[in-house]
Amino acid sequence: MIRGKDGSIIPKVVIERLPRYYRYFDWLEDQMEKVSSKKLGELMGSSASQVRLDLSYFGDFGQQGYGYNVTKLKKELARILGIDRQTNFIIVGAGNIGKALVRYDAFFDAGFTLKGIFDIKPSLIGKKINGVTVYHIDDVKSFIKKENIEIAIIAVPKQVANDVAKLLVEGGIKGILNFAPLDLDLPSDFPVENIHIIDKLLALSFIVRHREDE
Amino acid sequence: MIRGKDGSIIPKVVIERLPRYYRYFDWLEDQMEKVSSKKLGELMGSSASQVRLDLSYFGDFGQQGYGYNVTKLKKELARILGIDRQTNFIIVGAGNIGKALVRYDAFFDAGFTLKGIFDIKPSLIGKKINGVTVYHIDDVKSFIKKENIEIAIIAVPKQVANDVAKLLVEGGIKGILNFAPLDLDLPSDFPVENIHIIDKLLALSFIVRHREDE
DNA sequence: TAGATTGTTAATCGATTAACAATC
DNA sequence: TAGATTGTTAATCGATTAACAATC
Numbered sequence: 001m002i003r004g005k006d007g008s009i010i011p012k013v014v015i016e017r018l019p020r021y022y023r024y025f026d027w028l029e030d031q032m033e034k035v036s037s038k039k040l041g042e043l044m045g046s047s048a049s050q051v052r053l054d055l056s057y058f059g060d061f062g063q064q065g066y067g068y069n070v071t072k073l074k075k076e077l078a079r080i081l082g083i084d085r086q087t088n089f090i091i092v093g094a095g096n097i098g099k100a101l102v103r104y105d106a107f108f109d110a111g112f113t114l115k116g117i118f119d120i121k122p123s124l125i126g127k128k129i130n131g132v133t134v135y136h137i138d139d140v141k142s143f144i145k146k147e148n149i150e151i152a153i154i155a156v157p158k159q160v161a162n163d164v165a166k167l168l169v170e171g172g173i174k175g176i177l178n179f180a181p182l183d184l185d186l187p188s189d190f191p192v193e194n195i196h197i198i199d200k201l202l203a204l205s206f207i208v209r210h211r212e213d214e
Numbered sequence: 215m216i217r218g219k220d221g222s223i224i225p226k227v228v229i230e231r232l233p234r235y236y237r238y239f240d241w242l243e244d245q246m247e248k249v250s251s252k253k254l255g256e257l258m259g260s261s262a263s264q265v266r267l268d269l270s271y272f273g274d275f276g277q278q279g280y281g282y283n284v285t286k287l288k289k290e291l292a293r294i295l296g297i298d299r300q301t302n303f304i305i306v307g308a309g310n311i312g313k314a315l316v317r318y319d320a321f322f323d324a325g326f327t328l329k330g331i332f333d334i335k336p337s338l339i340g341k342k343i344n345g346v347t348v349y350h351i352d353d354v355k356s357f358i359k360k361e362n363i364e365i366a367i368i369a370v371p372k373q374v375a376n377d378v379a380k381l382l383v384e385g386g387i388k389g390i391l392n393f394a395p396l397d398l399d400l401p402s403d404f405p406v407e408n409i410h411i412i413d414k415l416l417a418l419s420f421i422v423r424h425r426e427d428e
Numbered sequence: 429t430a431g432a433t434t435g436t437t438a439a440t441c442g443a444t445t446a447a448c449a450a451t452c
Numbered sequence: 453t454a455g456a457t458t459g460t461t462a463a464t465c466g467a468t469t470a471a472c473a474a475t476c
Contacts, residue, residue: 002424011443015420019413023396036457045402048457049445056459064458065452081416082423089415100314101411106395110412112419150422151415175422177415181320182237188259191425193418197315198324199233200407201303201365201391202295205326206229207405208364208389209296210216225467250433262433263469270435278434279476 004057014054020044021054022081025074036067083111088148092164093155094119094134097179101153102129115147137164141171155179218271228268234258235268236295239288250281297325302363306378307370308333308348311393315367316343329361351378355385369393 004010024044028035037048037055044051055061055068058080062068078084089107091098094117102117117134119125124134135143143149152168154161154176161180168176175191178184181198218224238258242249251262251269258265269275269282272294276282292298303321305312308331316331331348333339338348349357357363366382368375368390375394382390389405392398395412 002421013443016413016417018420019410019416020397022416023413027396038457044397047445049447050443052457052459053444060459062458063452064450065456067457080420082419083416087419096314096317100310103310104411106412107415110416112415151419175418177411177418182241183234183258189425191418191421193414195409195411195414196233197318197391197409198320199230199237200409201321201326202233202236202297202324203230204389204391204405204407205296205301205365206232206294207216211403211405227467252433261469263471264467266433266435267468274435276434277476278474279432281433 005059008057010057014057017054018077018081022074022077022083025070025077028070029074032070034067034069037062039067081110083109085111087112087150088115089113089151089153090116090118090140090143090149091153091155092118092137092140092168093157093179094121094124094129095155095157098153098155099129101155102132112151115149116143118143137167140167144168144171144173150174151177153177153179154184158182219273222271224271228271231268232291232295236288236291236297239284239291242284243288246284248281248283251276253281295324297323299325301326301365302329302361303327303365303367304330304332304354304357304363305367305369306332306351306354306382307368307393308335308338308343309369309371312367312369313343315369316346326365329363330357332357351381354381358382358385358387364388365391367391367393368398372396 002010002015024040037051041048041051052062059076061073061076089112091101091114094102098117098119102114107114114132117129117132118137118140119134120137125136127134150173152173154164154168156164158180161178161182162185165176165178165184165186169186169190176184176186176193178192178194179197181196183194184192186192216224216229238254251265255262255265266276273290275287275290303326305315305328308316312331312333316328321328328346331343331346332351332354333348334351339350341348364387366387368378368382370378372394375392375396376399379390379398379400383400383404390398390400390407392406392408393411395410397408398406400406
């Protein structure tokens with residue numbers, strides 16, 4: 001349960017929309033100096049009311065008769081989202097997805113620093129991928145503590161994903177981004193976000209096959 | 215707008231939950247013969263009411279006093295989701311994410327067949343990645359028609375993502391799974407699902423930093 | 429038959445949108 | 453000043469949960 005500005009509870013849907021607001025303000029930065037909730041709503045395909053209510057959970061950023069200053073709001077959102085500070089993370093699993101993520105350079109711009117990769121395959125341990133060392137999974141608990149790791153990305157086969165999650169939680173990890181195609185067995189209030197690629201693709205193909213011309 | 219069993223409109227949230235139901239029935243298959251909505255709700259962390267209402271959009275699959283037959287429901291969901299038939303798709307962009315997806319073997323089990331990869335880099339064209347040929351993006355429109363491609367995965371830099379989307383739609387693609395970190399400029403009713411990795415990670419780290427012990 | 433459990437309708441809850449006083 | 457637009461509260465909408473008759 002997360003509270004905003006004046007102690008009101010921020011709905012999870014609002015939090016999950018925040019990065020999208022940041023993307024729009026980032027894009028707006030070299031388009032215009034100010035933007036109204038009406039204009040932004042049109043751009044984002046949402047209502048002006050939603051824009052104002054969403055932003056109001058975090059502060060009073062606008063000005064009557066003017067709107068929101070784009071540069072200011074981008075800075076505010078960067079601060080709110082922690083983009084302006086460094087967040088240490090690790091990737092567990094150096095398979096296809098794991099390796100692609102190691103090379104994914106968008107993490108850096110969002111303030112995330114990849115401190116290590118973990119796997120179990122002997123031939124990989126000690127190697128570097130894109131300048132980041134691969135360690136043995138047995139060392140992950142001490143590494144989390146020593147290197148002050150906040151977040152872990154799980155990119156291992158589903159058969160071992162829960163074993164990995166258990167190790168991470170024991171090591172003191174604060175949040176997990178899970179790419180394994182299952183729901184991890186974690187305490188119900190533990191921060192976890194899932195990226196289920198096949199789920200998304202199945203929902204998409206269902207929609208494609210069933211949609212009527214509306 | 216998609217209609218179910220008796221012509222009632224199926225909410226999008228329900229459609230997006232379907233693959234998750236399939237995953238649970240797939241797992242249940244070698245655990246038990248039947249499952250009640252109560253039991254399944256406990257497993258999935260949802261209510262028995264939601265399980266029953268969700269499934270009821272697609273048919274009357276249960277039996278009073280018994281519950282749902284696991285094997286039967288898995289088959290029904292496979293049919294509903296189109297897992298039992300082949301869906302042709304392509305990947306556009308042979309960068310880090312694109313290459314990882316080419317090697318991702320979970321597509322096959324969900325009925326998806328990768329027919330081609332598209333890029334613009336001359337050194338890649340004609341090469342094979344994991345047995346699949348890389349073609350030039352200029353050929354994508356004719357390829358979609360000739361090879362009967364339904365879905366495209368966009369895994370290109372955000373600067374060119376909308377150009378790619380335009381080509382795909384002109385070529386007759388039916389749905390897009392977008393990995394580029396922006397919202398594509400498409401007709402509002404065009405089937406698209408987004409996987410915004412950085413958005414997920416930012417929301418997660420916000421939650422990690424702000425959650426109170428509730 | 430009695431107990432269990434469905435599918436569906438009604439009640440509740442939470443999120444979105446509309447309205448509007450405040451004010452730049 | 454007059455017009456524009458905010459932040460917030462009230463009204464509406466849609467999704468979830470509870471209740472229950474039907475029936476295996």
